[in-house]
Amino acid sequence: MKIKIINQLKDNYSFVLYNRTLKSCVIDPAESTPILNFVFENNLSIKDIFITHHHKDHTSGVKGILSAFPEVNVHSPSAQIENTRFVLHDQDEVSSCLNTFKIIKTPGHTLDHIIYYDESNEVLFCGDTLFRLGCGRVFEGTLYEMYNSLKKINELNKKTIIYCGHEYTLNNLNFIEKVLKKKEAYLTVRKKIDHDFKNKGKTVPFLLEDEQRYNLFLNQNSKLATLIKKELGLTDFELFAYLRKTKDSF
Numbered sequence: 001m002k003i004k005i006i007n008q009l010k011d012n013y014s015f016v017l018y019n020r021t022l023k024s025c026v027i028d029p030a031e032s033t034p035i036l037n038f039v040f041e042n043n044l045s046i047k048d049i050f051i052t053h054h055h056k057d058h059t060s061g062v063k064g065i066l067s068a069f070p071e072v073n074v075h076s077p078s079a080q081i082e083n084t085r086f087v088l089h090d091q092d093e094v095s096s097c098l099n100t101f102k103i104i105k106t107p108g109h110t111l112d113h114i115i116y117y118d119e120s121n122e123v124l125f126c127g128d129t130l131f132r133l134g135c136g137r138v139f140e141g142t143l144y145e146m147y148n149s150l151k152k153i154n155e156l157n158k159k160t161i162i163y164c165g166h167e168y169t170l171n172n173l174n175f176i177e178k179v180l181k182k183k184e185a186y187l188t189v190r191k192k193i194d195h196d197f198k199n200k201g202k203t204v205p206f207l208l209e210d211e212q213r214y215n216l217f218l219n220q221n222s223k224l225a226t227l228i229k230k231e232l233g234l235t236d237f238e239l240f241a242y243l244r245k246t247k248d249s250f
């Protein structure tokens with residue numbers, strides 16, 4: 001299975017999954033034109049669309065795709081999301097034309113948020129729940145809900161390759177360096193990120209194992225997080241809440 005990352009809007013990503021059968025699935029379409037351009041150039045047909053949450057920058061491309069492929073199956077977490085044909089729930093297993101996703105409910109950013117985990121291909125599409133070195137803003141859920149949602153990601157296979165909904169990495173890195181005052185701990189990460197930008201023009205996808213070491217929103221039990229918790233006298237959840245609240249006004 002191949003995965004093409006399509007730049008969308010200012011800093012969104014959508015994903016086209018495809019293989020030699022020339023069938024494809026699309027995750028979180030925001031703008032249909034660049035997606036359809038890629039699909040037509042490669043003689044693909046779109047069979048399934050998967051939506052992570054109701055925000056417009058993850059759904060507004062559905063309409064345009066439907067006009068080109070009226071038979072497409074639109075999967076989402078809520079019947080309120082326009083054109084949904086299949087509503088997905090926590091722990092559902094859903095088969096696409098290419099693979100099987102396990103659905104994991106991750107409330108916090110929105111209440112309806114779900115993520116798509118393909119265990120056999122070791123990939124995760126996590127929308128706006130986790131970002132590289134950060135996490136989504138908590139708009140609809142509570143901080144505690146978001147903390148628990150991130151925990152579910154932290155427990156997946158550490159070799160999982162993660163595809164998130166936005167390119168926010170540089171801002172997240174600048175924030176974490178500033179707030180932790182541990183710039184030296186992020187030297188290797190900054191090098192890797194510079195390298196990704198230079199070579200691919202983006203820092204997505206990324207490896208769960210790396211996030212477990214460096215993303216303190218995700219994992220409060222890494223070596224670094226343990227040190228910070230001790231310095232600030234915080235519990236796991238308090239560290240998460242402190243970072244999320246501070247980041248909101250960064």
Ligand SMILES: [Fe+2]
Nearest residue numbers: 053055109128
């Ligand atoms: Fe969002």
